[in-house]
Amino acid sequence: MAQTTRIAVTPGDGIGPEVVGEAIRCLETLRTKHNLSLEWNEFPWPSHAWHQAHGESMPADALAQLKAYDAILLGALGDPGPLEDPNRYLLTDSVSLAPLLEMRKGFDQWVCERPARLLPGARQYLADERAKDIDMLVIRENSEGEYVSQGGRLRQGTEDEIATQMEVFTRKATNRIIRYGFEQARTQAAERAKEGRTREFRTLDGSTCESQVCLITKRNALRYWGDMYTEAFEEISKEYPDVATHHELVDAACMKFVQAPWAFDVVVASNLQGDILTDLAAVLSGGMGVAPSCNLNPTDPDMPSMFEPTHGSAPDIAGKGLADPTAMLFTAARMLEWFGRKDPVMAVAGKELFDAVAADLAENAGARRGTKEIGEAICQRLSA
Helix, strand or coil: CCCCEEEEEEEECCCHHHHHHHHHHHHHHHHHHHCCCEEEEECCCCCHHHHHHHCCCCCCCHHHHHCCCCEEEEEECCCCCCCCCCCCCCCCHHHHCHHHHHHHHHCCCCEEEEEEECCCCCCCCCCCHHHHHCEEEEEEECCCEEEEEEEEEECCCCCCCEEEEEEECCHHHHHHHHHHHHHHHHHHHHHHHHHCCCCCEECCCCCEECCEEEEEECCCCCHHHHHHHHHHHHHHHCCCCCCEEEEEEHHHHHHHHHHCHHHCCEEEECHHHHHHHHHHHHHHCCCHHHCEEEEECCCCCCCCEEEEECCCCCCCCCCCCCCCCHHHHHHHHHHHHHHCCCCHHHHHHHHHHHHHHHHHHHHCCCCCCCHHHHHHHHHHHHHC
16 A cells, blocks of 8 residues: 655635635545545644734744645735724735745745646636647746845835845756756656647757747846856756757746747746746736646655645635635645656546546636535536
8 A cells, every 4th residue: 555645734824724625625535536545634824823823924843843744735825914904913925925935945845836728718818819829837946046035134224224135046956947847848748749739849950849948037137147047058958959948038038928928838937037927827827716836846755845826815805705716726636646756546636636627617617606616516526
């Protein structure tokens, strides 16, 4: 029998507990159906409520507790409270979202992976019919770069205040994220070939490949890390002659994501630039309500990876049963597929969950349904 896979469930704030609740229902259905060696424990932190009660978003030994699990399933973080309540307990984003950075860095979750594929039933924001062919994987370097939290504020609160925010880039992290991008490009191409939907990308010499990696930098202004990324990209690309290559500056990439997103395949970007690009890609694939996200450590099996939807805590609808759990369910499906590296049955269950959520999305395009109604409909598909 396969070793038990353990999930730390952290519902968080706002609509987090509601959408996570539906993900757990689906996981329970799949566990019973496939006899999965899967268990989970729920934690009341990190959360706004925990901070209000304890003066911190999570306990001092939170990472030590979470390290005992194979994955973290996170709902959402951040809660500005009722805006009409002037006495509400309010945390700044830098405090309420700090646990995200602590977990990503503490467990060296150096890949943030966000797929952007326009599925039937998802809202198409671009009028161009070619937008139906969006099939992009944005890979964000998740361990260093602009989000290392090194710096400080001198003479805070005065007119002479100075704020410094350092960016740190290493060749090791640069190499591994770029190489990961090329490996995922090959994987994407192989999966599309199985499904009979191959794509073509032109190379500099005029030939074509079935996959592409586009490197995003701002090397014309941020030259030191931009040049290092570019040089590493050129060297590593020689190991992957079957993958087309491309480079864009981040401002031009934002424009081209809107003009011609179907021209992109795998995109590799730094922490901050990738953060911005992944949200834009999520909208192109139907919006935050359908977009999953993964924070992965592919190199250390003893470290948990973290899975979260891209949307926020939506406090305006929290507790009303209106939140759409689709993004959370797609995220849970990717988590099961991640577990499939060790247990093939998990991968089968993940594919079933993805297909059930995709079928529900296609069948109910535009329909207004409650959180539990959507979760129940998908559980019924899984049980059929």
